[in-house]
Amino acid sequence: MSQEFITNFHNLNGVTIGERRKNLFLLLKAYKKDGGDLNFAHLQPRTFLEEKFRVDVLIYFKRVEELIEVLKNEKTFLLGRIFKERWFLEALCKVSAKDLITDVFPNVSFRVKVKIVNKLALRLNDANRATDYFEAIKDNNT
Numbered sequence: 001m002s003q004e005f006i007t008n009f010h011n012l013n014g015v016t017i018g019e020r021r022k023n024l025f026l027l028l029k030a031y032k033k034d035g036g037d038l039n040f041a042h043l044q045p046r047t048f049l050e051e052k053f054r055v056d057v058l059i060y061f062k063r064v065e066e067l068i069e070v071l072k073n074e075k076t077f078l079l080g081r082i083f084k085e086r087w088f089l090e091a092l093c094k095v096s097a098k099d100l101i102t103d104v105f106p107n108v109s110f111r112v113k114v115k116i117v118n119k120l121a122l123r124l125n126d127a128n129r130a131t132d133y134f135e136a137i138k139d140n141n142t
Contacts, residue, residue: 002038005031028060064091072107093123097136
């Protein structure tokens with residue numbers, strides 16, 4: 001089923017982007033209904049549009065690790081789409097401060113770091129956790 005999904009992903013029908021996007025979500029619903037197990041490493045985009053659709057697939061299946069890898073690639077046209085997802089920001093809040101500082105921050109630009117910190121500031125409800133993030137960022141930058 002996984003190979004069939006990838007083949008259908010690369011051969012989405014439609015003249016306009018909207019038609020292709022609609023067909024993508026129909027494909028996703030059918031795939032989720034069948035309960036298949038998709039190997040996301042094999043889902044390699046060939047075009048700009050497929051790259052955007054790949055992010056939509058990752059968001060649909062709530063794949064946090066792969067979305068963090070997309071953040072590291074720093075393709076600005078994808079970042080806005082990722083940061084709009086509340087559940088992703090909440091999952092990012094669950095990442096430890098140490099992991100964020102050592103794994104994510106060295107691989108992203110200052111601009112993306114600022115976006116992440118600003119989004120975390122809005123989402124962190126636990127004062128102790130917020131302090132941990134602040135201290136880790138401060139220690140890393142001094």
